[in-house]
Amino acid sequence: MWNATRLRLAAALVVLATVLALPAYWLRLEQNHDALRAQALQLSARHAEQMAAALADSQAGALANVDFALQGLRAEYLVAPGQVALHARQIIATFPAGMLRQIAVINADGYLTYSSLNDALHVYLGDRDHFKVHAISRTDQIYISKPVLGRVSQAWSIQFSRPMYRDGEFAGVMVFSIAPDFFINRFGALRLGPNDTLALLRSDGRFLARNRLQDKAMGQPFDFNAPFRGPSPAAHGSFRLTSTLDHVPRIHAWQLLEVFSLIAVVGFDERAVLAPVERTIAASREQSMVGSLLLAGCAAALALLLLRLARQQHALDESKARYSGLFENNAAIKLLVDPAGARIIDANPAAAEFYGYPREVLARMRLPQLISLPAEVLQREMERALSGESARFSCVHHLANGEQRQVEVYTGPGPLDGRNLLHCIVHDVSSRHELARRLRHSEEQLQALFDSVAMGVAVVDADGAVSAANPLARRLLGLDEAGWMRPERWLVHPDGTPLAADQAQGLAAVRDAAPLEHEQLGIASHGAGPQWLSLSARPLGGDDQGRAPAALLAFSDVSPLLAGQAAQRLAQSVFDAASEGIMVTDLDSVIVTVNHAFSLRSGYSADEIVGHTPAMLASGWHDEAFYRTLWQRLRQDGHWEGEINNCRKNGTVQAEWLKISVLADEQGRPSHYVALFSDICPERQRQQEAWQQAHCDALTGLPNRTLLLARTSRAMARAEAHGQRVALLYLDLERFQPIAARYGEEAGEQLLRQVGRRLENGLRPQDCVARLGSDEFAVLLADLPQDATAVAERVEPLLARLANPFMLGKHRVEIALRVGVAVFPSDGNEPAPLLARAELLSRSGAPGAPLLLTAGSPPGRGGLLADAEAAEDHPE
Numbered sequence: 051m052w053n054a055t056r057l058r059l060a061a062a063l064v065v066l067a068t069v070l071a072l073p074a075y076w077l078r079l080e081q082n083h084d085a086l087r088a089q090a091l092q093l094s095a096r097h098a099e100q101m102a103a104a105l106a107d108s109q110a111g112a113l114a115n116v117d118f119a120l121q122g123l124r125a126e127y128l129v130a131p132g133q134v135a136l137h138a139r140q141i142i143a144t145f146p147a148g149m150l151r152q153i154a155v156i157n158a159d160g161y162l163t164y165s166s167l168n169d170a171l172h173v174y175l176g177d178r179d180h181f182k183v184h185a186i187s188r189t190d191q192i193y194i195s196k197p198v199l200g201r202v203s204q205a206w207s208i209q210f211s212r213p214m215y216r217d218g219e220f221a222g223v224m225v226f227s228i229a230p231d232f233f234i235n236r237f238g239a240l241r242l243g244p245n246d247t248l249a250l251l252r253s254d255g256r257f258l259a260r261n262r263l264q265d266k267a268m269g270q271p272f273d274f275n276a277p278f279r280g281p282s283p284a285a286h287g288s289f290r291l292t293s294t295l296d297h298v299p300r301i302h303a304w305q306l307l308e309v310f311s312l313i314a315v316v317g318f319d320e321r322a323v324l325a326p327v328e329r330t331i332a333a334s335r336e337q338s339m340v341g342s343l344l345l346a347g348c349a350a351a352l353a354l355l356l357l358r359l360a361r362q363q364h365a366l367d368e369s370k371a372r373y374s375g376l377f378e379n380n381a382a383i384k385l386l387v388d389p390a391g392a393r394i395i396d397a398n399p400a401a402a403e404f405y406g407y408p409r410e411v412l413a414r415m416r417l418p419q420l421i422s423l424p425a426e427v428l429q430r431e432m433e434r435a436l437s438g439e440s441a442r443f444s445c446v447h448h449l450a451n452g453e454q455r456q457v458e459v460y461t462g463p464g465p466l467d468g469r470n471l472l473h474c475i476v477h478d479v480s481s482r483h484e485l486a487r488r489l490r491h492s493e494e495q496l497q498a499l500f501d502s503v504a505m506g507v508a509v510v511d512a513d514g515a516v517s518a519a520n521p522l523a524r525r526l527l528g529l530d531e532a533g534w535m536r537p538e539r540w541l542v543h544p545d546g547t548p549l550a551a552d553q554a555q556g557l558a559a560v561r562d563a564a565p566l567e568h569e570q571l572g573i574a575s576h577g578a579g580p581q582w583l584s585l586s587a588r589p590l591g592g593d594d595q596g597r598a599p600a601a602l603l604a605f606s607d608v609s610p611l612l613a614g615q616a617a618q619r620l621a622q623s624v625f626d627a628a629s630e631g632i633m634v635t636d637l638d639s640v641i642v643t644v645n646h647a648f649s650l651r652s653g654y655s656a657d658e659i660v661g662h663t664p665a666m667l668a669s670g671w672h673d674e675a676f677y678r679t680l681w682q683r684l685r686q687d688g689h690w691e692g693e694i695n696n697c698r699k700n701g702t703v704q705a706e707w708l709k710i711s712v713l714a715d716e717q718g719r720p721s722h723y724v725a726l727f728s729d730i731c732p733e734r735q736r737q738q739e740a741w742q743q744a745h746c747d748a749l750t751g752l753p754n755r756t757l758l759l760a761r762t763s764r765a766m767a768r769a770e771a772h773g774q775r776v777a778l779l780y781l782d783l784e785r786f787q788p789i790a791a792r793y794g795e796e797a798g799e800q801l802l803r804q805v806g807r808r809l810e811n812g813l814r815p816q817d818c819v820a821r822l823g824s825d826e827f828a829v830l831l832a833d834l835p836q837d838a839t840a841v842a843e844r845v846e847p848l849l850a851r852l853a854n855p856f857m858l859g860k861h862r863v864e865i866a867l868r869v870g871v872a873v874f875p876s877d878g879n880e881p882a883p884l885l886a887r888a889e890l891l892s893r894s895g896a897p898g899a900p901l902l903l904t905a906g907s908p909p910g911r912g913g914l915l916a917d918a919e920a921a922e923d924h925p926e
Contacts, residue, residue, distance in 0.1 A: 288304075527573065762885070785866055
């Protein structure tokens with residue numbers, strides 16, 4: 051039996067072991083809680099990104115429908131402006147009720163010429179963004195405005211607009227006004243928390259729609275710290291931010307709608323995301339508190355039992371029973387070890403679950419079977435634990451499944467049944483161990499980066515000495531072993547004056563200066579010019595007086611750069627002063643720069659053409675074989691020169707002499723192309739004008755009979771090679787002369803031009819329309835399949851375009867047509883006979899009786915010859 055002194059000493063050791071073990075356990079527990087919160091936030095961010103992508107896809111589909119309807123109405127309006135009200139009502143009926151608040155047409159002067167709300171209003175809208183952007187840019191792009199208050203509707207709406215052009219000239223803007231509530235109603239179908247948000251933003255970061263606080267958010271900018279507000283934002287991502295509208299912290303995710311330059315943003319309330327986690331953490335803390343209290347109570351009870359052992363055996367037995375219950379039910383991993391032989395006496399259920407062995411198996415094992423420590427080290431640790439010298443050690447434990455875990459073992463002596471045993475609490479610290487390993491690896495990488503970085507990096511202490519520097523910094527600064535600049539070298543300002551009177555204090559002067567950013571300084575030495583550096587400096591830390599005891603310097607040798615800049619300025623002067631037009635592109639043919647002479651020749655400024663390809667200068671005069679030969683010679687010989695026709699910004703075509711050469715980098719690899727544009731003799735321009743007069747109609751600009759027959763010949767050759775058909779339509783305008791006689795020659799010419807434009811608008815690129823005579827037109831339909839209905843399917847929509855009335859000033863007239871159709875190869879194998887066949891068919895029907903003729907069929911058996919009703923005058 052122990053005496054009272056030994057029992058009191060044993061009680062003190064138990065209390066000490068408990069005091070040491072519990073703080074370590076709680077520290078690890080809080081680390082696990084932090085990791086759980088981070089995991090929940092990460093999962094929520096992924097969910098938000100998925101929802102943002104789904105929201106973007108949904109809104110892109112709705113916006114595409116709006117743009118499709120907008121373009122369709124614009125096309126109808128340009129053909130028949132008088133039918134815009136009917137078409138507008140049909141479009142409004144196809145959209146959800148209340149979505150399309152207004153359809154409007156603004157003329158080129160900025161005045162409202164039609165509104166689905168009140169077409170009698172004459173309101174000036176030229177100051178609206180959705181008018182100005184189209185009037186300035188002159189490109190056919192959809193524009194989506196910020197929410198605006200309508201001057202006609204007197205309601206908030208988002209303007210979807212596209213420009214209108216007639217004869218290549220800006221003719222106004224077609225506008226759809228969409229209610230912001232339309233986007234909110236689409237959001238309503240999603241299941242969201244009370245503080246979760248969905249929003250649609252313009253590319254400038256302003257709200258178009260938001261499912262919460264819509265009135266407060268509409269038109270306002272999203273937080274300026276949002277990552278998608280940067281100069282080159284990613285297409286999608288996530289971030290955490292507290293809203294300035296309702297001050298709710300959220301996890302946001304965004305997805306760009308690149309086609310419409312919009313941003314879909316989803317925000318989840320962080321408090322709602324973390325609420326289940328916090329409840330789990332609270333429950334874990336409660337359980338751990340109970341376990342810790344039980345452990346502390348157990349230790350206290352054990353101490354009391356030891357103190358009372360000499361006086362009351364029954365109290366000792368009762369204390370052992372309570373200790374046994376605590377050992378069994380505690381969530382911490384516990385082992386009871388006999389130091390003699392390192393044999394495990396007992397293990398609690400948590401230990402059996404951790405190691406993967408049944409309790410009865412663990413109770414027959416020895417510590418060396420679980421711990422990868424040499425026998426002498428293990429014995430020494432147990433002896434130190436028994437003596438109270440050490441209560442903790444780290445090692446690797448082996449689990450039953452072969453897995454290895456890094457653990458910390460907290461040990462303390464505990465007598466039981468007359469034996470001095472070790473009570474061990476095991477904590478799994480594998481994650482922390484892995485983090486420490488990664489930290490060491492990161493420090494090694496950082497040191498390697500510090501030593502190998504391509505610029506000098508140094509830390510200057512309060513006295514001006516360098517306490518740390520990479521090899522490049524030591525070489526550039528000329529440091530000695532103590533970190534001082536050598537006496538024969540000193541820092542100078544750009545004007546050549548020394549940085550400090552005392553040469554030894556040069557770096558100290560840099561340290562005491564305000565933070566520097568790419569400051570130019572020189573390192574001078576006797577008998578040589580300065581070596582120029584680009585220097586940046588930042589203070590590190592601070593003392594009680596607020597003075598930085600050290601500073602971080604980063605610098606690089608810019609002497610070669612300064613010399614190169616001087617040479618570059620000289621080259622740029624020569625480039626700008628050249629009289630020939632010069633263009634430089636990269637290897638992908640993207641224009642890098644042009645000189646002033648090029649801008650004068652082409653009409654394009656540098657800002658308008660840089661970033662594009664030379665394809666924007668293409669005139670259409672050269673086929674693919676021409677450009678294929680050009681690139682083949684350029685890659686083979688490194689240069690090419692020849693005559694080329696380019697299109698100026700104003701649409702005119704000019705003939706130029708082009709020289710292209712390949713530029714190489716320092717390693718001799720191709721890096722850029724440089725092109726020189728020179729004037730050629732005016733004879734080339736005269737040749738072009740002569741060709742235009744010989745092949746095009748002077749009134750309409752359409753191809754004449756000569757050019758039509760040439761294109762028909764090529765279409766026949768292509769159709770014969772591919773087993774296809776070619777159709778020629780001959781169109782004779784009936785009663786054209788009475789119209790010209792009644793309204794004047796100018797009105798007649800206007801009618802002919804309008805007929806030509808309508809025919810051109812209904813054709814494919816491989817088709818062609820030509821004017822043959824006073825009121826005679828022909829249409830070439832190429833690449834037609836062998837299907838018997840193919841010709842009718844192409845011709846009927848084309849003739850339907852001419853059925854609508856024509857506006858000649860304030861007069862509305864309708865025309866009548868005689869149409870004949872001849873088809874290759876059944877009606878002829880040569881262009882001229884085929885055209886003559888079509889003309890003959892157009893004249894063979896009885897006047898006034900609609901007649902349809904197919905290729906080679908007799909009159910009256912279902913062809914495409916039509917004599918419309920007599921022309922009618924409908925003055926407006």
